[in-house]
Amino acid sequence: MESIRTRCFALCVATVFSLPAVAADAALSPADAAIVRALDSEYVSAWKANDRTAVLDLFTANAVILPQNHQAIGGLRNVAAFWWPAGARTTITSFDHTLLEIGGSGEFAFTRGTYRFTFDYEANGHTQKLANRGNYLMLMRRTNGVWKITHRMWADLPRK
Helix, strand or coil, X not given: CHHHHHHHHHHXXXXXXXXXXXXXXXXXXXXXXXXXXXXXXXXXXXXXXCCHHHHHHCEEEEEEEECCCCCCEECHHHHHHHHCCCXXXXXXXXXXXXXXXXXXXXXXXXXXXXXXXXXXXXXXXXXEEEEEEEEEEEEEEEECCEEEEEEEEEEECCCC
């Protein structure tokens, strides 16, 4: 019994001390980090261009968005219906973001930052001018050599 405990303890200690080396080896390469950074910026550029197709093309087919105060929304068709509801029109008038963190390893990456945007929302013959600002987290995966967004979540700060 004591021998098993000793071996388990030794294995745990060896595992803990090897974790930093594994994490360092698994970090995103500079080339992948640059691609992920560009994807983060492409997301904003597509919205600024009010280009629905360009926005959706950045996501995987089974992507999930996690809007504040909503259930998770999965699949591109459902994501599109949430962002562009039938009978309404959203026009982005400004969109700025600050990328604060980028990381990942292997085939997975993430970006985290802040955003601020203004938009016009038209529905039922009325137009509202709105503004949002907050924090975001975006997860990405490389499949067949192409990085795409798999998940995006955000938390709006109180509107001014």
